[in-house]
Amino acid sequence: MEHVATSVDGMELVYERPSTLTDTPMHYCPGCAHGVVHRVLMEVIQEMGIQDRTVGVAPVGCSVFAYNYMNIDMQEAAHGRASAVATGIKRILPDRFVFSYQGDGDLAAIGTGETIHTANRGENILVVFINNAIYGMTGGQMAPTTLLGMVTSTTPYGRESAVMGFPLKITDLVAQLPGAYYVTRQSVHTPTAARKLKKAIRNSLEYQKQNRGTCFIEVVSNCPSGWKMTPRESNEWMEKNMFPFYPPGDLKIPRG
Amino acid sequence: MIAEGAVQAGCRFFAGYPITPATGIFKGMVDMLPAQGGLALSAPDEISAIAYAIGASLRGIKSMTATSGPGWALMTESVQYALMTETPLVITLVQRLGPSTGGATQGAQGDVLFAEYCTSGGYTIPVLCPVNATECYTLTILAFTWAELYRTPVILLTDKEIAMTAERIDDDVLPNMTAQERLTSKSGSAVGTYDFDFPQEIPAFRPVGGLEKVTVTGSAHDKQGRLQKNTPETLEVLKHLEEKIRWRENDFCVVETDLQKGAESLVVSYGVTSRAAAEAVARARADGTKVSFLGIKSLFPVPRRAVARALKGIRTVFVAEENYTGLYRSVLLPLLGGTEVRGINKVGSMITPQEILAALSEPA
Numbered sequence: 001m002e003h004v005a006t007s008v009d010g011m012e013l014v015y016e017r018p019s020t021l022t023d024t025p026m027h028y029c030p031g032c033a034h035g036v037v038h039r040v041l042m043e044v045i046q047e048m049g050i051q052d053r054t055v056g057v058a059p060v061g062c063s064v065f066a067y068n069y070m071n072i073d074m075q076e077a078a079h080g081r082a083s084a085v086a087t088g089i090k091r092i093l094p095d096r097f098v099f100s101y102q103g104d105g106d107l108a109a110i111g112t113g114e115t116i117h118t119a120n121r122g123e124n125i126l127v128v129f130i131n132n133a134i135y136g137m138t139g140g141q142m143a144p145t146t147l148l149g150m151v152t153s154t155t156p157y158g159r160e161s162a163v164m165g166f167p168l169k170i171t172d173l174v175a176q177l178p179g180a181y182y183v184t185r186q187s188v189h190t191p192t193a194a195r196k197l198k199k200a201i202r203n204s205l206e207y208q209k210q211n212r213g214t215c216f217i218e219v220v221s222n223c224p225s226g227w228k229m230t231p232r233e234s235n236e237w238m239e240k241n242m243f244p245f246y247p248p249g250d251l252k253i254p255r256g
Numbered sequence: 257m258i259a260e261g262a263v264q265a266g267c268r269f270f271a272g273y274p275i276t277p278a279t280g281i282f283k284g285m286v287d288m289l290p291a292q293g294g295l296a297l298s299a300p301d302e303i304s305a306i307a308y309a310i311g312a313s314l315r316g317i318k319s320m321t322a323t324s325g326p327g328w329a330l331m332t333e334s335v336q337y338a339l340m341t342e343t344p345l346v347i348t349l350v351q352r353l354g355p356s357t358g359g360a361t362q363g364a365q366g367d368v369l370f371a372e373y374c375t376s377g378g379y380t381i382p383v384l385c386p387v388n389a390t391e392c393y394t395l396t397i398l399a400f401t402w403a404e405l406y407r408t409p410v411i412l413l414t415d416k417e418i419a420m421t422a423e424r425i426d427d428d429v430l431p432n433m434t435a436q437e438r439l440t441s442k443s444g445s446a447v448g449t450y451d452f453d454f455p456q457e458i459p460a461f462r463p464v465g466g467l468e469k470v471t472v473t474g475s476a477h478d479k480q481g482r483l484q485k486n487t488p489e490t491l492e493v494l495k496h497l498e499e500k501i502r503w504r505e506n507d508f509c510v511v512e513t514d515l516q517k518g519a520e521s522l523v524v525s526y527g528v529t530s531r532a533a534a535e536a537v538a539r540a541r542a543d544g545t546k547v548s549f550l551g552i553k554s555l556f557p558v559p560r561r562a563v564a565r566a567l568k569g570i571r572t573v574f575v576a577e578e579n580y581t582g583l584y585r586s587v588l589l590p591l592l593g594g595t596e597v598r599g600i601n602k603v604g605s606m607i608t609p610q611e612i613l614a615a616l617s618e619p620a
């Protein structure tokens with residue numbers, strides 16, 4: 001592990017990069033939730049001292065370069081297949097901490113089957129689900145999670161339920177499955193929210209240590225570029241429009 | 257221009273899933289189809305996208321989907337289904353660098369064989385390959401014509417450079433092409449879903465939800481469309497699927513030939529690379545070298561006659577294509593007997609006219 005300085009030129013260092021994050025500048029758009037979630041996740045891994053025992057799987061999507069930032073073993077899976085690849089890894093290496101990190105297009109569209117079956121089998125992994133209600137990487141098309149009325153490049157007049165169906169609350173579906181042990185919905189738009197997410201990740205990894213089954217964390221996120229908003233506007237829009245439909249909070253917590 | 261061509265051809269149903277560099281076609285259809293009374297649906301993945309399009313086509317609506325390599329991999333199951341069920345369908349495959357997710361924003365010509373040989377049994381699927389925006393329009397219309405006439409999936413094989421480059425074209429010089437309507441069976445005339453007397457014949461189409469009962473299966477079937485195992489009629493249907501294309505192979509020939517008298521070298525190319533090849537040939541001639549050119553737009557069925565004609569007097573054939581292994585060269589090889597065959601190949605970026613010129617002047 002690299003040496004981390006505690007003071008710089010006599011001043012106290014109050015904020016620093018965890019050793020689990022590389023110092024590569026991130027490619028994410030300004031204000032995007034991805035970067036914050038990366039950091040929070042990596043802080044937990046550093047604090048638990050499991051950097052050398054953690055394996056992550058991110059698929060294509062904006063997090064396609066996650067391996068450049070997360071200083072752990074990272075795999076890039078094919079679109080939709082992250083939790084399936086994570087399953088294979090965890091089955092062979094049950095003593096490692098394994099997580100998948102997936103966008104909503106990946107997890108709730110093309111990877112729906114994998115998502116449901118991973119949780120239904122109770123695979124002992126953590127699934128981090130970045131829900132920004134849009135396909136970010138390919139330029140802002142409608143995803144299954146897109147809100148009604150929301151304008152995207154493939155719903156120029158807003159999503160209409162009659163033609164395009166309803167936004168999918170896949171986290172609620174996952175919570176119904178017996179194999180899902182801990183299911184929660186969080187966000188990172190404020191420091192308080194980020195701290196709550198951190199707690200949820202910590203809990204999930206502790207449960208993983210105890211072989212409890214699938215832990216699933218949805219992070220309701222912004223996509224300033226895809227939504228065509230400034231970072232601040234996007235966070236406000238998210239609170240106003242996303243939260244009523246995807247309310248932050250626990251959906252399933254361990255009994256007792 | 258592919259979306260424009262599709263609308264002109266009468267396509268009224270599109271289903272898609274975002275993927276660079278094919279998303280522009282999806283977006284074009286979303287923007288254009290509703291005004292035509294058509295429907296463009298967003299699918300949760302490519303497996304569903306192509307299946308939606310097949311469902312619409314089973315009813316008699318001209319349908320299309322568009323994707324790139326990773327999505328094509330997921331679609332191949334249903335491409336086979338469309339072939340087996342003789343469902344007209346156009347699939348635009350915009351090539352990008354592979355294998356796997358490869359490079360979303362890098363062009364390539366690496367899916368030539370992956371596209372053509374995606375069926376168990378290696379059945380011939382017509383493949384059209386445009387070289388510019390105008391051909392994106394005309395060959396899309398032709399793809400629909402073939403799909404309708406021959407009851408087959410047709411692949412429009414393009415690439416990132418062709419699909420994502422803005423080109424200026426004059427509307428007035430676009431050829432006026434009429435749309436081919438589906439050849440539907442007259443009510444009460446046909447006896448089964450696939451009615452033919454000779455293997456080469458194209459059975460008249462029966463839409464689902466029409467007056468007659470329609471049975472469709474992707475399993476081996478008889479002429480009624482009923483699953484059967486190895487009955488003589490089922491084996492005849494399997495033969496028919498290939499024979500209906502093979503028997504007409506000369507009808508599928510679309511090439512650009514520019515032969516020079518006395519030339520001993522022939523440059524063969526397709527898609528975006530044939531633009532560089534044509535340019536290289538022009539420059540070589542300007543320098544006094546005699547060289548012929550063959551640009552192939554109908555990659556499959558292989559235009560054998562056009563190749564044979566271009567080979568007269570030729571000693572060396574150069575096949576220029578943007579892939580590492582010489583995919584189409586391997587297809588042409590059996591037809592090029594008696595000549596020396598050289599590949600001009602590259603991955604990651606387009607082959608330049610200079611690179612082709614350099615290859616032409618290399619000593620044997």
Ligand SMILES: Cc1ncc(C[n+]2csc(CCOP(=O)(O)OP(=O)(O)O)c2C)c(N)n1
Pocket residue numbers: 060061062063079102103104105106107130132134135136137138143273274275276302326327330357
């Ligand atoms: C089989 C397949 N289909 C489509 C794509 C193109 N593609 C790459 S990323 C992506 C979607 C990303 O959206 P999401 O998962 O929501 O993540 P985000 O970019 O928003 O973080 C798509 C459709 C692909 N790589 N493979």
Ligand code: SF4
Pocket residue numbers: 027028029032033034062132136137222223224225226
């Ligand atoms: S496109 Fe959206 S999700 Fe992707 S990095 Fe930019 S803001 Fe984030």
